[in-house]
Amino acid sequence: MAARIDLTLDCADARLLAEFWKSALGYVDEPPPAPFRTREEWLAQFDLPDDDSADDGAWLCDPDGVGPRLSIVRVSEPKTAKNRLHIDVRVPGHGGPGEKWARIKAESERLVAAGGAVLAEFEGHHMVMADPEGNEFCVAAASA
Structure with a gap:
């Protein structure tokens, strides 16, 4: 198990x-x-x-x-470096690459409105983002 x-x-x-x-x-x-x-x-x-x-x-x-x-x-100490482990937020749904990218972009925009920030955009594939304290995570399409 x-x-x-x-x-x-x-x-x-x-x-x-x-x-x-x-x-x-x-x-x-x-x-x-x-x-x-x-x-x-x-x-x-x-x-x-x-x-x-x-x-x-x-x-x-x-x-x-x-x-x-x-x-x-x-914790009392501040964040000092890039995360060695990060969360991938997988956006559900099916469709072609354009549809998947549109969902990734929409989810990224929603998370920016919630306090996150976009750090890098890998067009058509995923967005690298940060939560309100700078912890990195990615937004990508769910696997098929």
Whole structure:
């Protein structure tokens, strides 16, 4: 059986990035693990520093349970280099290259409106973008 993965994204503002990635991926806030009713209750079981709070993190999941969970965690150090691992946002749909490129462009424009930025355009294939904190990701068509 293959292992499942979760992704963790370090950040300065977990709430900001959570809203962006929920919009980008169609994800929702993940409920706290049972038997906890809130993230605050869940976090209370750990020996965390006094200045840590539930607002320092966000936990997102695919509402269909297909994609990996995404944890977004505030860290004190700033981003200093290009990501070694990045997310590819795959735009669904079929059609010829022109139709696929139009969907990629439309999704990129939507994500710019949500706070992202276009870094590079590889016409007909994919867009390299950054989230509001500069984490790189790509927008491309879904595989057939």
